[in-house]
Amino acid sequence: MLYIFDLGNVIVDIDFKRVLGVWSNLSGIPLATLSERFTMGKPFEQHERGEISDEEFASQLCEEMGLTLSFEQFEAGWQAIFIGQRDEVLEIMRLLRKEGNRVVVLSNTNALHCRYWPEQYPKVSTSADRVYLSQELGMRKPEVDIYRYVLQQEGVAPQHAVFFDDNYDNIIGAEALGINAVHVVDKKVIPDYFGAN
Numbered sequence: 188m189l190y191i192f193d194l195g196n197v198i199v200d201i202d203f204k205r206v207l208g209v210w211s212n213l214s215g216i217p218l219a220t221l222s223e224r225f226t227m228g229k230p231f232e233q234h235e236r237g238e239i240s241d242e243e244f245a246s247q248l249c250e251e252m253g254l255t256l257s258f259e260q261f262e263a264g265w266q267a268i269f270i271g272q273r274d275e276v277l278e279i280m281r282l283l284r285k286e287g288n289r290v291v292v293l294s295n296t297n298a299l300h301c302r303y304w305p306e307q308y309p310k311v312s313t314s315a316d317r318v319y320l321s322q323e324l325g326m327r328k329p330e331v332d333i334y335r336y337v338l339q340q341e342g343v344a345p346q347h348a349v350f351f352d353d354n355y356d357n358i359i360g361a362e363a364l365g366i367n368a369v370h371v372v373d374k375k376v377i378p379d380y381f382g383a384n
Contacts (some may be wrong), residue, residue, distance in 0.1 A: 188271075189348040190283050191339050191361075192315070193328075194294035196353040197278065199308055200270035203309045204288040209264035214254050224252040234297045237322035241299045267301045272310065276377050280314040293337055293350070295357075314317050328352070329360025338364070351377060 195201040204218075207225060211218040230247040233239045239247070245261040248254075256264075280290045292315045296304075301320065305312060312318055319337055326333040337344060345365035352358055353371045361368040369380055 188283075189289045189291070189338075189343040190280070191291050191337060191350040191366075192276070192280065192349060193282075193291050193350075193352040193354070193357065193371070194292055194304070194311065195268075197273075197351050197377070198280075198292065198311055199272050199304060201268045202270055202380060203268060205267040205270070206264045207336065209267045210228060210252075210254060210261075213256055213260045213264065216254065221252060221254075226251070232327060234299075235295045235321045235327045236325050237298065238325070241297070244297070244299070265299055267306060268300070272308045273374060273377075275319075275374075277310050277314045279377060279381050284316065289341055289343070290315050291337065291341065293328070293333070295321045295359065296318070297322050328354070328357040331360055331363055333365060334361050334364050338366075349379075 192198055192242070204222075207221045210216070211221050228251070230239065230244055230251070234241075234244040242258060245256075245258050247260065249256055249340060284290050292311060301322070311328055317340075319340075321327040321333070324333060324336060326336065328334075334350075338348060346367070348366045350361040350366050350368045351359070351371050352361070352368065355370055358368040358370045369376065
């Protein structure tokens with residue numbers, strides 16, 4: 188069996204409010220204002236596909252949000268998204284591999300975040316057989332091609348794959364290919380799924 192795990196809010200807890208909080212402190216713009224202005228629009232998607240550089244992304248997002256930040260200040264906020272790893276999920280991933288299953292990570296991420304999380308959370312990579320990242324593949328979830336690519340690379344039919352993600356759109360994308368998908372709405376979902384609690 189192939190088990191596919193998303194990264195954010197599945198293996199590692201993240202919170203975009205923390206990003207906006209740092210930017211608010213650095214810019215003096217109220218958090219509520221930044222929350223209204225922040226969207227995961229075109230620059231966000233392009234960055235996750237590796238189509239624009241970190242600097243271009245920072246510049247476009249600052250322009251969209253009316254922020255005046257240096258690249259270093261932007262990055263300080265951007266990396267504040269990470270809270271901590273879910274050890275119980277990493278342990279489940281290790282056990283699944285021990286039982287002879289393939290375990291991979293499939294994440295919509297970006298080069299900027301990849302400067303940070305692999306170093307902060309090295310157990311993510313060591314608990315998986317392979318890590319698939321959107322900005323390296325030039326595709327992002329919920330685009331059906333990214334799921335198809337992972338299945339082809341792993342040599343697995345959709346019905347022999349289980350996918351865990353916190354984003355419902357990504358669940359729909361995986362199910363469209365016939366992958367068994369589990370919506371991770373809280374920290375209990377994965378341990379409950381494997382009866383590990």
